[in-house]
Amino acid sequence: MIDPSIVALIMLGILVSAIMIGFPVAFTLMALGVIFGYWAYFQPDQAFFDNRVFYLLTQNTFTTMNNDVLVAVPLFLLMGYMVERSNLLDKLFFSIQLALKRVPGSLAVATLITCALFATATGIVGAVVTLMGLLAFPQMLKAGYDVRLASGVICAGGCLGILIPPSIMLIVYAAMAGMSVVQLYAAAVIPGFMVAGLYCIYVMVLAIFKPHLAPPLPKEEGNVPLGKVFFMVVQSFVPLAILILCVLGAIMFGLATPTEAASIGALGAVFLAVAYRSFTWGRLRESVFLTARTSAMVCFLFVGSATFAGVFGYLGGQAVIEKFVLGLNMGPVTFLIVAQLIIFLLGWPLEWTEIIIIFVPIFLPLLPHFQIDPLMFGLLVALNLQTAFLSPPMAMAAYYLKGIAPKHVLLTQIFRGCMPFLYIVLLAMLMVYVFPQTVMWLPKAIYGN
């Protein structure tokens, strides 16, 4: 008889190789779960389909189908796709840019703020980066901004949407870790704005000390009366901000479940599109179909991962990993650094969905041993995954920008432009760890203990 835990490790090895070859991950997980599960639950006197693994697979499928946390995912996606198609972005960017005219590095700061707000509403990285790449990138280049700085600003700003609540990533994390979405949202507010703020500060400081990288706009340009600027901000910035605040406020103050708030958000996004005269049935159809596809992608990963993890745990794989990690005699800090480093490295080839649904669960049972708060760990992961989009070789944000940028912009320039923002994210992770109040204060203030 072979030792089951060795079989579990073989199973994990096959999974990692299959992922690296590039087969759709959800089905790989399901198939490996079924094949190895059949072996694990095999009883000689049973009929073929009486094997427990088949029940496990179906039960996991149904558990994903009636998961009351994941219901919010398609609703937030719909909201995002609708906002993305509502022609809001150019007005938003234009008004913010006028309002911030006197700030050093104004174009870059305006880009960051537009990205942060828009990305928060849509939660879809690719769309924000490409749209802003078409809108703000040429303007920054025309104003004489450094190519690297301009690309870094757009890539980094576009990724903020997966961190700042209401973000889909945190819902998926909550569903996977069995945590409360509400708590995670409350915990992510301060770190999210902290990262956005650090980005802005970095750009402004750079603009002051190295004006050749981000030259100020000529005085005569954009001389719009203050009243008009104010009106434009009210028209474009305020409605979207109110929509986000309503959704987030309803969730955090317990007025509505995340699902309910998300459906109000989706409905609000449709109204917003109507108000901006950009609503068409075609756009709604597009948004609905894309939402169905993206939800299926995320939820099938859950089906596969639950089956895989069930069998992996039954074979004793999780216990082997735990024993191995505890045997290393690491302190909590070392463990945290190693765990985050692994997640950072996984961000090179993988997307956040795969990392959160497949690999983060391996770390979670270890947290109590090291007395690490799951909320803190979750936030560190969320921050860390910002880097997954920015770090070469598979920085999706950089590739999107390259696809629409003028020819003379090189991919290496974009990568180098992303680097400072990558360091800022790492700095933010350090700050969150050193000052845990940044994560813990808001959830405690709202919900007590």
Place this chain on the structure above:
Amino acid sequence: MVNRFIYGVDLLSRTVGHAFAWCLVILTLGTSYEVFVRYVLNEPTSWAFDFSYLMYGAMFFMAGAYTLSRGGHVRADMFYRLWRPRTQAAVELVLYVIFFFPGVLALVISGWNYGYTSMRILESSVNSPAGVPIWPLKMLIPFGASLLALQGVAEVLRCVQCLRDNNWPTRLHDVEELEKQILEEHAKKAEQEAAAGAAR
């Protein structure tokens, strides 16, 4: 013949996926209605909770095959995308046999038993006195999984065609993510400009 089969399956997956996608709109309206009656009329419904996951579950599960036909299931294509189409097809053909069909076919058969058992007793939810029926959701599992398996066969045939022609066959047209649309338009424009420049 093979082509017509592939397109037929694509069309079927797409139609079913699109049809069930509208559950999302019903879900949005239904849940918003629940919030409205709870806060404005002070009369919460008893069915809203069960209703929400019924719509969501049906939507995502029945969109599985549609997502597969659009190549939408997440994969790490760091190496994959560097290969020639022929290599891609050969590798994918093998992987479909090992890593796709075992899980999906198991779901078809065990899902049928699961759904059938639930349907026989007309199982309903225990979450509220409204007794919302949940057997239809369980019964969707074998159907969604069968569609997925069928789409898998179509994908395998695509691999075979690609091995023969050294190129991936084209897919049906459908909506795409905004970034993909923008990138494609941009590439087309750049190409036209290059052509115009060459003509001059």
